[in-house]
Amino acid sequence: MFSGLQVIDKVFETMSRRTAQKISRRSFVARIGATLAGAAVLPVLPVARKAQAAEDPGVEWAKRVEAQTKDPRACNYWRYCSSDGYLCSCCGGGPATCPPGSTPSPTSWVGSCLNPDDGKMYLIAYRDCCGKDSCAQCGCLGTAGEMPTYRPQLNNDIIWCFGGSSMVYHCSSAAIVGQI
Amino acid sequence: MTRKLPWLALASAFAIAAGPARADETKDLPSDAKLMGEQHSIAILSKPHPKRLYVLEPVFPHIIASKVWIIDGDKQEIVGMTSAGYCSNFAIAPDSSQIYTFDTYWSKGTRGTRTDLITFFDGRTLDIAAEVDLPKGRMLVVPKKQNAEVTTDGRYLLSYNLAPSTSVSVVDTKAKKYLGEIEIPGCGLIFPSAGNRFSSLCSDGTLLTATFDEKLKTKLSRVGPFIDVVNDPVYEHAAMDKQKGKVHFLSYEGMVYSADLSQEKPSISPGWSLLTDADKAESWRPGGWQVVNMHRPTGKLYVLMHKGARWTHKTPGEEVWVFDIASKKRVNRIHLKEHAISIALSQDDDPHLYTQTETATLITYDALSGKEVGEMKFGITPYLLFTHGD
Numbered sequence: 001m002f003s004g005l006q007v008i009d010k011v012f013e014t015m016s017r018r019t020a021q022k023i024s025r026r027s028f029v030a031r032i033g034a035t036l037a038g039a040a041v042l043p044v045l046p047v048a049r050k051a052q053a054a055e056d057p058g059v060e061w062a063k064r065v066e067a068q069t070k071d072p073r074a075c076n077y078w079r080y081c082s083s084d085g086y087l088c089s090c091c092g093g094g095p096a097t098c099p100p101g102s103t104p105s106p107t108s109w110v111g112s113c114l115n116p117d118d119g120k121m122y123l124i125a126y127r128d129c130c131g132k133d134s135c136a137q138c139g140c141l142g143t144a145g146e147m148p149t150y151r152p153q154l155n156n157d158i159i160w161c162f163g164g165s166s167m168v169y170h171c172s173s174a175a176i177v178g179q180i
Numbered sequence: 181m182t183r184k185l186p187w188l189a190l191a192s193a194f195a196i197a198a199g200p201a202r203a204d205e206t207k208d209l210p211s212d213a214k215l216m217g218e219q220h221s222i223a224i225l226s227k228p229h230p231k232r233l234y235v236l237e238p239v240f241p242h243i244i245a246s247k248v249w250i251i252d253g254d255k256q257e258i259v260g261m262t263s264a265g266y267c268s269n270f271a272i273a274p275d276s277s278q279i280y281t282f283d284t285y286w287s288k289g290t291r292g293t294r295t296d297l298i299t300f301f302d303g304r305t306l307d308i309a310a311e312v313d314l315p316k317g318r319m320l321v322v323p324k325k326q327n328a329e330v331t332t333d334g335r336y337l338l339s340y341n342l343a344p345s346t347s348v349s350v351v352d353t354k355a356k357k358y359l360g361e362i363e364i365p366g367c368g369l370i371f372p373s374a375g376n377r378f379s380s381l382c383s384d385g386t387l388l389t390a391t392f393d394e395k396l397k398t399k400l401s402r403v404g405p406f407i408d409v410v411n412d413p414v415y416e417h418a419a420m421d422k423q424k425g426k427v428h429f430l431s432y433e434g435m436v437y438s439a440d441l442s443q444e445k446p447s448i449s450p451g452w453s454l455l456t457d458a459d460k461a462e463s464w465r466p467g468g469w470q471v472v473n474m475h476r477p478t479g480k481l482y483v484l485m486h487k488g489a490r491w492t493h494k495t496p497g498e499e500v501w502v503f504d505i506a507s508k509k510r511v512n513r514i515h516l517k518e519h520a521i522s523i524a525l526s527q528d529d530d531p532h533l534y535t536q537t538e539t540a541t542l543i544t545y546d547a548l549s550g551k552e553v554g555e556m557k558f559g560i561t562p563y564l565l566f567t568h569g570d
Binding site for chain 2: 057060064131132133134136139141143144145146147148149150151152157158159162166167168169
């Protein structure tokens, strides 16, 4: 059952990786960061999660769903430990490819997932593909570590197409950022 | 006669296309036909009653076109429906004389010019009574009730906004006019508690309360933190008695925090747990979407419960547990025929417990005995339940 959409699940990639990003994303993150700073709250960073890897919700998820590395059209594909929404792999795209005619959101959030083949943790960037009606194929819901919307950077119900050309959600993708 | 029917259908189609002017269908009848002359009427909803239920459906597979179903819980039948926009929210005037959808549309379906607005519907005819633009937009999210609200006297509509700083857009229902934004830094959601007041939950575990006047001059007060927001946040949905300014928040791990929002500076009682040690040993937890609600006349709290591990807070409930809020004791367990994501109650003396399942089935129970009253299947992904006087 499809429940949440995209979103700001986990941490903004920009905040954690300091990789070069588009101005629009940086701007949004800076502004939401400022908003949250008013409440003196910092998001949970991947480094903190790495330190607690043994208790990481992503590790728990991999065990519970018997995560696999062969079929990216299944909800238990290893990269989807924090994904929530319709899988782009079922919609003409792939785990890190938007279907034709849709565009990846310039913003993303990250999760850390366990690859069951090598037993290592990887940082995954979840990007929405936007600009078309919902794909409506392969709805998957993950809630490990997920928070209510008053902690937006950790919630997976918000439409996460911010900063892109369209706020219309199409599907969810999951790109490997690196091994952690 | 039979051969004539396609022509009659075509004539009717032209009549609709032509607007009010009616085609003379009788000319297509044989000269010796007996005229019946039946004309179409348009149904009007009955006066609102406690078992009037409104169901907001985000229609996930076609997310640009939400719906609101209107159900007669007594008769267990659909009495109406209205169309809404992308990730729409919904609210009801306190007397149900009007209903409101909080919408986002694009001029070309999924593209073109974006418009955010609140659509006012007459509560009986479902005709559109007004449209008021939200120039600052609205937060786009899988709908939760506290994203959009109406003040307890029905005067103002409140729409949560994340753009990306957080604010609440205010619309005057009397003047049918957008008044502006109330900034709620670091906070979200809307829990109305008076004609000019609402509270919001904040990312640091505090509760922010905004009291405003007609010009949106606003006083803010903050209490708490009252929850451990990192380890055990409260759900976005809460059990509410808006007219008395009472809200009972529920945490992921089953703690209840009762807030008195009837004053400008609220008070919040210490939390208490729904769960005994035996319940915890069996891994019982709250879970679902609209996970908690209350029957106000008897002060009973209804909670969707399931057995599951930590971080299963959206797992549908297999039972509804009933608690007496005053004594903090469980008084009933209702075993659900089918697991449910959302629950609501009629606020009368023989209350219904409405449960929405993941398979688009609305199952109604007697909220006191737990016996099934009826089952209806409609829509694709109905999600949120609202009752008259909610």
